[in-house]
Amino acid sequence: MATVGKAAGLLLALAVTGAAGYQVGREREAREQGAAESGAVGASARDARVETLGAGGAQALRVQDGPTSFTDEEETVIRVARMASPAVVSVSTGASSGSGIIVRRDGVVLTNAHVVGNADVVEVGLADGRRLRGQVLGRDPSLDVAVVRIRADGLPVATLGDSDRLVVGQRAIAIGNPLGLERTVTSGVVSAVNRSPRGLGLDQLIQTDAAISPGNSGGPLLDSQGRVIGINTVVIRAPGAEGLNFAIPINLAYDVARQVLETGRIRRAFLGIEYRDIEPQLAEQFGLPVEEGIIVVYVAPGTPADRAGLLRGDIIVRLDDAAITRGGDLRRELRERAPGETVTLTVVRPAGRTRLRARLADAPQY
Numbered sequence: 001m002a003t004v005g006k007a008a009g010l011l012l013a014l015a016v017t018g019a020a021g022y023q024v025g026r027e028r029e030a031r032e033q034g035a036a037e038s039g040a041v042g043a044s045a046r047d048a049r050v051e052t053l054g055a056g057g058a059q060a061l062r063v064q065d066g067p068t069s070f071t072d073e074e075e076t077v078i079r080v081a082r083m084a085s086p087a088v089v090s091v092s093t094g095a096s097s098g099s100g101i102i103v104r105r106d107g108v109v110l111t112n113a114h115v116v117g118n119a120d121v122v123e124v125g126l127a128d129g130r131r132l133r134g135q136v137l138g139r140d141p142s143l144d145v146a147v148v149r150i151r152a153d154g155l156p157v158a159t160l161g162d163s164d165r166l167v168v169g170q171r172a173i174a175i176g177n178p179l180g181l182e183r184t185v186t187s188g189v190v191s192a193v194n195r196s197p198r199g200l201g202l203d204q205l206i207q208t209d210a211a212i213s214p215g216n217s218g219g220p221l222l223d224s225q226g227r228v229i230g231i232n233t234v235v236i237r238a239p240g241a242e243g244l245n246f247a248i249p250i251n252l253a254y255d256v257a258r259q260v261l262e263t264g265r266i267r268r269a270f271l272g273i274e275y276r277d278i279e280p281q282l283a284e285q286f287g288l289p290v291e292e293g294i295i296v297v298y299v300a301p302g303t304p305a306d307r308a309g310l311l312r313g314d315i316i317v318r319l320d321d322a323a324i325t326r327g328g329d330l331r332r333e334l335r336e337r338a339p340g341e342t343v344t345l346t347v348v349r350p351a352g353r354t355r356l357r358a359r360l361a362d363a364p365q366y
Contacts, residue, residue, distance in 0.1 A: 076224050080173050081185045083226035086156035090125035090177045091115050091134065091148065091218055099176035099219030100124065100148065101158050101228060103254065107150040108261070110253050111218030112233055113139040116146045124150050127183065138260035142268065142331065142363070143248060144202060144233050145256040146218075158220060161227030163249035166193050166206065174210040174232055174245075176219030186211040190229075195246065196328025197236055198277055203328030205246040206230045212245040221247040268363035269337040272303020273310060277326045290348055292325040293317040308345065308358035317353075318346035334360070 070078065087102040091111045098115035102108070109124060116122055116136050124134040132150045139146040167190065174186045188210030196203035208221060212232045221230035230247030237244075259266050275294040283291045296314045299305050310316075316324050319333045320343055337343060339362040347354050 076171060077173055077185065077187045080222050080224065080226040081175065081183075084158055084173075084175055084220060084222055084228075085183045085185075086127045087158040088127065088175045088177075088183050088219055090123075090180075090182060092123045092125070093117055093119040094123070097177070097180070098215060098217040099232070101218075101220040101231070102150075102155055103158055103160060103228070103257065105155055105157050107152060107155055108257060109134065109148040109150060110231055110257060111146050111148060112231065113141045113144045113146045114233075115218045116148065122148060124148065125182070126152070127156070138256070138264075138266055140256045140266050140268070142201075143252055143256060145231065145248060145253045147257045147260045159225075159227045160250055160254060161223050161225070161229040163206065163229050163251045166190050166223075166229060166249075168192055171224040172206075172208045172210045172229070173222045173224075174208070174212055174216060174219065174247075175222065176212070176216030176232060178213035178215040180215060184216075193249075196326065197244075197246065198326070200234060200236075200246075201327070202233065202246070202248070203331050204249060204252065205233070206249055208245050208247060210245060212247075266363075267339055269334045269339050269341065269360040270304065270363035271330075271334060271358060271360060272300040272305040274298040274300075275316070275327060275330070278315065288315065290315055290317060292323075293348065294324060294327050294330060304358045304361050308356045310345070310347070310356060310358070311349075313349075315348040316345055317348055318344075320344050339363075 089100045089102060089109060091098050091100045091109070093116060096115065096117065098112060100109040100111035103110050116139060120136050122134045122136060124132045126132065130152065132152055134148040134150045137147045137149055170190050172188050172190045175183055178184050188208050190206060191209050192207040195205045195207045197205070206221065206229065210221065212235050216232050219232050220228045221232055223229050228250050230250055231253045232245070232247045234246050235244065236246070256266055274297050276297055278288060278290065278293050278295055280291045282288070293315045296310055296312055296316065299310050299312060316330065318324055319330060322329065322333050324330050337360055339360055342357055342359045345356045345358055347356055
């Protein structure tokens with residue numbers, strides 16, 4: 001019978017190489033100096049009279065009395081850009097910068113945790129040119145979401161959509177500040193939902209082919225009605241692959257904001273391990289008894305995992321009744337559990353399978 005005794009070599013190999021196959025373009029953006037483009041959509045080079053039809057945010061655009069005309073698809077992108085761009089902001093720590101979106105009139109801004117880093121105060125640049133002090137209220141690195149508050153009157157606010165109702169193939173429009181070029185618009189579709197790319201440490205992501213470049217992190221992904229459906233977070237760059245751009249679903253991101261605003265903190269269930277996904281080729285190479293699951297590479301002392309008896313080299317294949325085939329499965333299951341809840345872990349060891357009971361704790365605060 002193959003054993004997990006060979007797992008030590010696997011642990012060393014994984015520690016050196018990380019998850020193979022991707023170069024992850026997680027953004028550490030440096031702000032460029034120089035003139036920034038403040039318009040959401042550039043004016044046409046030709047004179048044309050634009051007539052707005054309808055009322056409120058649902059206005060449609062038609063160009064009359066001029067040689068320029070737009071397709072329905074172009075009109076959608078133009079309308080969404082004009083609706084949403086005023087609420088798109090830049091977020092800078094001085095050492096790095098990215099984007100954000102104002103989601104409440106009292107100045108709540110959503111952005112990425114990796115954009116604000118460990119900063120408690122950031123500079124937020126508004127579409128009208130104002131530069132304001134932003135207080136970082138909270139961050140959740142496990143979701144790559146941060147909540148920032150600014151104090152100002154007359155703030156524009158984005159409309160939030162429902163990321164649980166997304167359909168693959170629907171229009172997706174990204175707005176952000178790539179390389180300091182403010183409120184840049186790109187357009188594509190929702191390529192997939194509920195993605196958990198290997199090596200990212202993030203799951204339940206929206207995949208889109210709307211271009212996301214350094215500086216777009218933290219900016220909104222929008223639907224054809226101008227509603228925010230995601231917070232742009234990361235690009236995967238792999239040989240021969242393009243359009244692998246990902247956003248955090250807005251329902252997950254706003255849940256972080258809700259917790260921060262209501263309780264002043266983010267509560268997440270915590271197990272206390274580091275792990276790597278098992279892939280079939282690695283299982284074959286190291287003689288592992290399973291081809292799917294996660295292998296424990298570190299157990300933090302004094303954590304629920306440590307108290308439950310989890311060991312380095314253990315392979316977790318189930319949490320209660322849910323199969324754990326990769327890290328994204330474990331993260332998703334833990335998000336659905338509350339601190340203090342007890343779970344049963346099915347673990348594969350050289351002697352066979354065993355079950356361990358772990359009482360989850362509060363995740364550390366950042």
